[in-house]
Amino acid sequence: MPGTSYDLVLKNGTVVLPDQTVTVDVFVRDGRIARIGGTGSADRTLDCTGLTILPGVIDTQVHFREPGPGDAEDLESGSRAAVLGGVTGVFEMPNTRPPTDTPEAVADKLARARGRMWCEHAFYVGATTDNAEQCGELEKLPGTAGIKIFMGSSTGSLLVSDDRILERVLRSGSRRVAIHAEDEDRLLERVGHRVAGDPSSHPVWRDEETAMRATRRIVALARRTGRRIHVLHVTTPAELEFLSANKDIASCEVTPQHLTLAAEEAYPELGTLAQMNPPIRNRTAREGLWYWMGQGVPDIIGSDHAPHTMTAKERSYPDSPSGMPGVQTLLPLMLDHVAQGRLTLRKVVNMTSAGPQRLFGLVRKGRIAVGYDADFSIVDLGARWEIRQDWLASRCGWSPFVGRTLTGRPVGTIIRGNTVMWEGELPGTAVGEPFRFDATDRPQDVR
Numbered sequence: 001m002p003g004t005s006y007d008l009v010l011k012n013g014t015v016v017l018p019d020q021t022v023t024v025d026v027f028v029r030d031g032r033i034a035r036i037g038g039t040g041s042a043d044r045t046l047d048c049t050g051l052t053i054l055p056g057v058i059d060t061q062v063h064f065r066e067p068g069p070g071d072a073e074d075l076e077s078g079s080r081a082a083v084l085g086g087v088t089g090v091f092e093m094p095n096t097r098p099p100t101d102t103p104e105a106v107a108d109k110l111a112r113a114r115g116r117m118w119c120e121h122a123f124y125v126g127a128t129t130d131n132a133e134q135c136g137e138l139e140k141l142p143g144t145a146g147i148k149i150f151m152g153s154s155t156g157s158l159l160v161s162d163d164r165i166l167e168r169v170l171r172s173g174s175r176r177v178a179i180h181a182e183d184e185d186r187l188l189e190r191v192g193h194r195v196a197g198d199p200s201s202h203p204v205w206r207d208e209e210t211a212m213r214a215t216r217r218i219v220a221l222a223r224r225t226g227r228r229i230h231v232l233h234v235t236t237p238a239e240l241e242f243l244s245a246n247k248d249i250a251s252c253e254v255t256p257q258h259l260t261l262a263a264e265e266a267y268p269e270l271g272t273l274a275q276m277n278p279p280i281r282n283r284t285a286r287e288g289l290w291y292w293m294g295q296g297v298p299d300i301i302g303s304d305h306a307p308h309t310m311t312a313k314e315r316s317y318p319d320s321p322s323g324m325p326g327v328q329t330l331l332p333l334m335l336d337h338v339a340q341g342r343l344t345l346r347k348v349v350n351m352t353s354a355g356p357q358r359l360f361g362l363v364r365k366g367r368i369a370v371g372y373d374a375d376f377s378i379v380d381l382g383a384r385w386e387i388r389q390d391w392l393a394s395r396c397g398w399s400p401f402v403g404r405t406l407t408g409r410p411v412g413t414i415i416r417g418n419t420v421m422w423e424g425e426l427p428g429t430a431v432g433e434p435f436r437f438d439a440t441d442r443p444q445d446v447r
Contacts, residue, residue, distance in 0.1 A: 004035075004040045004041075005040065005041050005042065005043075006027040006028060006029045006034055006035070006040050006041070006042040006043070007028050007029050007030065007042060007043050007044065007417055008027070008028040008042055008043065008044045008045075008046065008374070008417050009025055009026065009027050009028070009040070009042035009044075009045050009046070010025065010026040010028075010046050010048050010053060010376065010378075010414075011025050011045055011046065011047055011048060011049075012025070012047060012048055012049040013025075013026070013048030013049070013051050013052065013053040013378065014051070014052045014053065015036070015052075015053045015368060016052065016053065016054050016055065016345065016346065016349050016368065017036070017367075017368055017369070018354075018367050018368070018369060021345075021346070024036055024037045025037060025038070025039075026053065026368065026374075026376075027040055027042065028042075028374040028417040029417075030417075031373060031374055031416035031417045031418075032364070032371060032372065032373055032374055032416075032417075033368060033369060033370050033371065033372050033373075033374050034370065035370065036368070036369075036370060046412070046414075046419065048378060048412075050380070051378050051379065051380055051411055051412075052345070052378070052379050052380075052381050053368070053376050053377075053378050054086075054345075054348075054349055054353065054368075054376065054377040054378070054379060055349060055353035055354070055365075055366055055367050055368050055375065055376070055377070056087075056088030056089060056120075056353060056365065056366075056373075056375025056376055056377055056413075056414075056415065057086055057087045057088060057089075057330070057331050057352045057353060057377045058087070058088065058089045058090070058091075058120075058352060058353060058356040058357075058362070058365065058366070059082065059087050059089070059090045059091070059302055059303050059305070059327050059330055059352070060090075060091040060145070060253065060300055060302045060356050060360070061091060061093065061178075061232055061233070061253065061255075061302035061303060061304050061305070062078060062082070062090045062091065062092050062093065062302075062303060062304075062305040062327050063092070063093045063095065063304075063305060063306040063307070063323070064077075064078035064079070064090075064092050064305075065078075065096060065307065066078075066096060066109070066112060067096050067097060067098065067108065067109075067112070068096050068097040069097070070395070071309050071395070072307045072308050072309050072312070072394075072395055072396045073307045073325075073394060073395045073396060074395065075092075075109075075112055075113050075116055075117050075121075076116040076117065076118075076430070077393060077394060077395040078090075078092075078305065078307075078327065078394065078395075079116075079117040079118040079119045079121065079430070079432055080118050080393045080426065081305075081325070081327050081328040081392065081393035081394045082118065082119045082327045082328065083118045083119050083413040083415075083420045083421045083426070084328055084391070084393050084410070084413075084421055084424065084426070085327060085328035085329060085330060085331050085332065085410055086331040086332075086377040086378070086379060086410030086411075086412075086413050086421075087119060087327055087328075087330065087331065087377070087413070088119055088120060088375040088376070088377060088413060088414075088415050089119050089120030089121060089122075089365065089375070089415075089432075089435060090119055090120070090121050090122075090327065091121075091122050091123075091124060091145040091302075091356075091360075091435075092109070092121060092122070092123050092124065092145075093124050093148060094123070094124045094125055094126030094148050094158060095126060095150070095158050096109075099126045099128075099158050100123055100124065100125055100126055101125060101126045101127075101128050101130075101131055101138075101158070102131070102138075103138065103141060105125075106123055106125060106138070106141050106143065106144055109123045109143075110123070110142075110143045110434060113432065113434070115430060116430050117430055117432035118420055118426070118430045118431070118432055119413075119415060119420070119432045120365075120375070120415060120432050120433055120434070120435050121143075121432055121433075121434060121435065122143055122144060122145040122434060122435040122437070123143060123144055123145060124144070124145045124146060124147065124148040124178060125138045125139065125141070125144055125146070125147055125148065126147075126148055126150070126158040127147050127148065127149045127158070127160050127169045127177075128158060128160065129160065129162075129165050132160075132165055132168035132169045132172060133168060133172050134172065135147045135169050135172040135173050136172040136173035136174070137173075138173075139173045139174075139175045139439070139440075140173075140439070140440050141440070142434065142436075142440055143434035143435070144437075144440065145178075145360065145435070145437075146175040146176060146177060146178060146360070147169065147173060147175070147177045147178070148177075148178045148179075148180070149166065149169060149177060149178070149179050149180065149218075150180045151166070151179060151180055151181055151182060151183065151184060151214045151217075151218065152180060152181070152182025152183060152184045152187055152206075152210070152214060152277070159184065161183075161184035161185070163217065163221060166217075166218065166221050167221055167224065167225060170221055170222060170225040170227040170229075171225050171227070173227075174227075174439070175228075175360075175361075175437075175439050176228040176229065176230050176251065176359060176360065177227060177228070177229050177230065178229075178230045178232055179214075179218050179229050179230065179231050179232060180232055180233075180277075181211060181214035181215045181218055181231050181232070181234075181239075182206060182210050182211055182214050182277065182278055183209075183210050183211075183213040183214040183217070186207075186209065186210045186213055187205070187206065187210060190204075190205050190206075190207065190210070191205065193205040193207075194317070194318045195317075196316065196317065196318070197316050197317055198317060199267050199271055199272045199274065199275050199317040199320070200263065200267035200268070201317070202267075202275050202279045202317070202318075202322075203263055203279035203280065203281050203282075206277060206278055206279050208235075208236045208238065208281070208285070210278075211234075211235060211236050211239055211278050212236060212238050212239055212242070215231055215234075215239045215242060215243070216242065218231070219242070219243070219246050219249070219250055222246075222249050222250060223246075223249060226249075227249075228249055228250070228251070229249065229250050229251075230250070230251045230252065230253065230299075230300075230359065231243060231250060231251070231252040231253070232252075232253050232302065232304070233253060233254070233255050233258065233278060233302070233304050234252050234253065234254055234258075234289075234298065235258050235278045235279070235280075235281050235285060235289070236281070236285055236288070237285060237288025237289060237291065237292060239252075240252070240288070240289065240292035240295075240297045240298065241292065241297075243297060244292070244295065244297045247297075251299040251300070251359050252297070252298055252299055252300070253298065253299065253300040253301065253302045254289055254293070254298040254300075254301060255301070255302060255303060255304050255326070256301065256303060256326060256329065256330050256333040256334060257276070257280065257303075257304075257324065257326060257333075257400070258280065258281070258285075258286065258289060259286065259289055259290065259293070259333075259337065260286075260333055260337075260401075261274060261280045261286070261400070262280070262281075262282055262283040262285075262286045263279075263280055263281055263282045263283075264282060264283055266280045266400070267280075270400050271317075272313050272314070272315070272317055272320040273313055273324065273398065273400050274324070274400060275313075275317065275320055275321075275322050275323075275324075276304070276306065276322050276323050276324050277322040277323070279322075290342060293342075293343060293347075294343075298351070299351065299355050299359060300351055300352075300355050300356060300359065301330065301334060301348070301351040301352050302330075303326035303327045303329070303330040304323075304326060305324075305325050305326040305327035305330075305394075306322070306323030306324060306325070306326075307323065307324070307325040307394050307395070307396035308321045308323055308396060309396055309397075310396065310397060310398050313398075324399070324400055325392070325394045325396055325398070325399055326399075327394075328391075328392060328393060328394065328399070329387065329399060329401050330352075331348075331352070331377060331379070331410055332387070332406050332408060332409060332410065333401065333406065334348045334352070335348070335379060335381065335406070335407070335408025335409070336406040336407050336408050338381070338408060339381070339406075339407035339408050340407075345381070353365075353366045353367065354366050354367055360437060361437045361438035361439055362435055362436070362437060362438075363435075363436040363437060363438060363441050364436070365435065373415075373416050374414060374415075374416055374417040375414065375415050375416065376412070376413075376414040377410060377412075377413060378410070378411050378412035378413070378414070379408060379409065379410055379411060380408070380409050380411050381407075381408050382407065382408075383407070383408065383409035383411075384405065384406070384407050385405070385406060385409050386403065386404070386405045386406075387399065387401050387402055387403065387404050387405075387406065388402065388403075389402050391424065411423060415431055415432070416431070416433075418431045
């Protein structure tokens, strides 16, 4: 109401609301959106003239490597990279050392995050042969994003490749299960296709059928058990076509790197820096992903931020580890694709804010609406800039996109009304808190 006092007002920005995009002031009180439009006084004013205000971007797949050696990343450095890239929250993966596969491991991660993580966060629990029957209880733990299954071997020790164990996991619990879909038997059969010293042989070894075979298997098991699944980092058009016929039970994710890079340039230019699982594929596969993006099949854009030190990445293939950083470049890369006309800004919002909220049942996140948390990713859609080494905050210290010129830049990151990043600076302290989910939320937990 006129004359009402607020903690913060974002003035003169172009705001992406659920049903329209308009220039309007947004008022914040007690960490939540209190009013959209109208007038009122506020303790703090943030002038957003010429800027666009998005709902807070949520990256639903990151690997921050803690607990672990910490040389490539930890929860503090990874979350710092996130907010510098305009990301307000992350779902962090369980293939740490030791893995996150017990209640004690989840509690340990939440304790490590407290006061150190710059953004909101939740932690996946890794499915194993030993905990298959306990997954239904593990997924209910506060601060958990759900259960993650590695069907094919990747970084870390988590692997569930046998259909009998997979079915046991899917029968234990009710939340959507995240899947790394590569077929382990085919990987073992094709290991001879790796060529020493030649990372371009990586997608020959981990070929499209390796991904497709696992995706068919897990969808069949999902149907048998009636369990919803979420297929991560899809890299093949055939998978997206198949998943389009199974949307009632299977959602899916694509990554900025698979939408941006192509094998023909990536491996000659980047070598092992382009090595990840599942791999960067050829131009035909990349254009196929864009086709299915236009058909509305992928639900989520996640970075699969998976850093390794440069020393490790410089090992000769195949002794080099798979994975690349990406949380800080997720939003800039997608804004550049918007500028190039490949998708709309509203589509980006749907896949990085509204989509995560809808699929995973996030409480008070994912849209700019009264009563929701005051999480905003503020961007300059017209800014043309170059990704430089000194902008990167990940402890690994590199990105395959260094030197790339983009249009569209994150300017500010606001979490529950706290300005945690503005113009590349972190003016405050780490304020990240665990996400809350419909599946685990209790009314008395409301903060």
